Amino acid sequence: MSGRELSGPGMSARTMRLTRTILIGVGVLGLVLGAVVLVSKQDLPAILGVAAWMLGAIILHDAILSPVVFLIGVVARHAGRRVSKVVLAIIQGGIVTGCLLMLLVVPEFYAKTLPIANDTVLPFDYAARLGFMWLGLAVLTAGVCVVYLRVAGRRNVAR
């Protein structure tokens, strides 16, 4: 790689090359340190467990979550032919936010079905709250759409 073309705005080729070298060097050190800590503190089955979890996480994301999101995008794009793009974006935003919260909360109410240490751990009825959250989110999203359409409509009339 030659530095000249690669240098970004405000950074000389030398600085760029030096910075990259340092970053990559520090990074390799970090990787080595992490590996050493892992090997010194965990036995082989546990280390294999970590590797399996990392691989599983990548597969879960790249082979399942992403294609599903992509398909949803396709559907939205199809549906979006007739709907205002902004309304579509607002609805997508609402759904994504809800799914994010669900991602965090579903393991929580599952954990609550297991024996818990005491009443102050996982004190809420998380499933019910998740339900209300979706309701609230739907109302909120609809509200934002209505406000947007009103404002946009008024702007169009004024034009």
Place this chain on the structure above:
Amino acid sequence: MRRLLLTLQHAVAVPTRNPRLAVVIGRLLALAFLVCFGTGLYSHFLQEPLPWMHFPTFPSNLYQFTQGIHITAGIACFPLILAKLYTVFPNLFETPPITGIGSLLARASIAVFVGASLVEITIGLLNTYQFYPWPFGFREVHFALSFVIIGSLAIHIGVKLPIIAKYWRKRDGYGPELAFDEEERAEINAPLVDALPAPLQKVPGARQVSGLTGRLFRWIDAAPAEGVVPLRAVDVAPDAPATPAVPADEPEPLGQSRTRASTSRRGFLVTVGVGVAAVVVLTAGQSFALLRPFNLFAPRVKGIGPQSVPINRTATAAQVTETATAPDWALTLSNGSRTLSFSRAELLAMPQTTVDLPIACVEGWSQMATWTGVRLKELVRQVDAGQSAALRITSLEKEGGYRVTQMGSEYVADNTTLVALTLNGETLDIDHGYPARMIAPGRPGVLQTKWLSKLEVLS
């Protein structure tokens, strides 16, 4: 294979997937990771200090703050990392996949980075739910992976630095790759694909989406409302400020396509912002009193539990219900061969001090409380311990990693460190450590030893 990869890359390319957004989200994510790393290391060394380490005892809620930030920033990582992966997803199908040993290492480091990050935040979160479905030790692995993450992050930034520098500032951003020629494009390490908006793809000369997905998108976009936009729209920076959002159901004006692209980019950023705000605001009330009214989903809530303070380990779990209530309980205090012991009544008869100190759990929740008891400093003076005395503290607990712990001299000497006998004006509940517990400023809850049994001055 190459064709398949290209097709896939095109298939998943949408206007939100571009280098500028990858940089914008990447910056936030790197910041959140570094904050987690810093606060995590602080938590680690509080529990396993190196011999030369001393920690601040002021402000007394420092650990409450740092660990609250650790968990909160950690939760914010979920939307951020998903957003980041979304913006760079087309790179997964980069073609040719590997161009040499350098690119192999770069891609491997990204796989390690993604895998380690996802595992780190997942086990971190589940740990706060006290749910441990993995075949390894949480603390050890969470600690080791933090170096792996920061290391592979540094490598990743090093590899992508030219792109990062190029897209760091806004004026260079948003789809300028339309202006790059082939050569420039090849020079940029692993460019992200920013698909042409659908109407532009129909323009002769504009890049065409091909294959199955191309047909799919043509089918999708075959809406009668969508007109063809002249090619010159390509030259216009799609980032024109305050482009009015135009609903699609009116006849498509010139520039509709870039409005569409900018709407989807703006929508993406707003969604990420709303997502981060939602997960933070609806959970951070476990750590920050100000947000308590919005605590809908955190695994902990302030103000509940015996004497309005939440607990982790109960007396039953620690198997101390008998020893802690035994009438002959006494706290032994020793310095070398000099040993004293104090019953609870004797401790209560000594000068009492009242302090407000938080219990701040490693799991991120915390609770402010009012404690009354004997100053540790005055207690250890009775066995002629010097100003720099450190302590070994033993609990009545039958077992557990924190049954025997050490306390640095900075805490022993602090005026607010107490052998606490009452909590919020009442006799200490047995689940809070009756007959006596330690409370010191700025330490994690696991080190605020309950059911005290023995204090030994370390020389």
